[in-house]
Amino acid sequence: MSAAEVRPASLSDAAEIARIQRLTWRAAYTDLLGAEAIDALDAADLEGTWAETIEFPGTRVYLAVEGEFTVGYCVAGPAPIDEIATADGTAPPDAATTALIATLVVEPRWGRRGHAGRLLGTATADLRSDGLDRGVTWVAQSDHPTLGFYRRAGWAPDGTVRTLDTGRGMLREVRLTGTLQLELTH
Incomplete structure (x- = not known):
């Protein structure tokens, strides 16, 4: 196995992040969103969105790299209130010390090599250095591998769910929460 590392993303990485997003969404969400919707993900639009995300104040975008290949990404930062609010809004x-792992994606062919753990570990260490101590993320209720990954990190559902209309059906997500002092286990 080549050397694996995590590094901060730069603007020059936006196209590669968009490529990984399209490829991963095709593998994971075609049944839910439809091939037409995945095909409609315009590379230029996604690249622009990623460039904006990389430059957005307070947001951290990380890349997992193995050898010369970019294999995954993670977006993290302070949690917006609407992502962590209680049922009554x-x-x-602890809102001021709560982080959001907005997305964590590893290209399917590079899975099971520790990249997700390295991404989450790097993100949480940086978030702790910013004074944050708890994290949240949203995961599709049917995404058992990702739910298992976060459970192995010591995170658990907090009882909050949301339903998103995908245009072809409804996607139910559960909110997971846990300490930024990770307990990654195998």
């Missing part, structure tokens, strides 16, 4: 008492 109020902010939790």
